[in-house]
Amino acid sequence: MDDHRWMSHAIELANRCPASTSAFSVGAVVVDGDGVELAGGWSRDTDPRVHAEESALARVTDRSRLRTATMYSTLEPCSKRASRPNATCAGLIIAAGIPRVVIAWREPDLFVTCEGVALLIAAGIEVVELPEFAAAARAANSHLTF
Ligand SMILES: [Zn+2]
DSSP, X not given: OXXXXXXXXXXXXXXXXXXXXXXXXXXXXXXXXXXXXXXXXXXXXXXXTXXXXXXXXHTOSOGGGGGGOEEEESSOOOSOOSSOTTOOHHHHHHHHTOOEEEESOOOOXXXXXXXXXXXXXXXXXXEEEOGGGXXXXXHTTTTSOO
């Protein structure tokens, strides 16, 4: 199943994140409606505060392909963000017009209470959770204590 293949790739990206004691390590992949990877990203890959979904979206050159795309993220997209309050990942995904989001792990209430999935659903986005990948998504965050 393609969802599993792309989420495995997102987990690989999550394992590339430089560890931070104040943020999660997340991997994200954007795939268009034809199953072609548009971009990938991971936490802190281009700057010390960038989020995985934000980074992946910034790399997409043909924005029109986002209208059929799926965003794979190892963690629930954020709905509150200290570093860039006006650029939450849920908000960026909604603004990009992406119709489908697949996640592995709901964000634990460690830094903030996340309402990302609820916001995405309220915006009409299909959200699929793959709990079989939650342990791997969490393992990329062994530097954090829950
Ligand atoms: Zn985020």
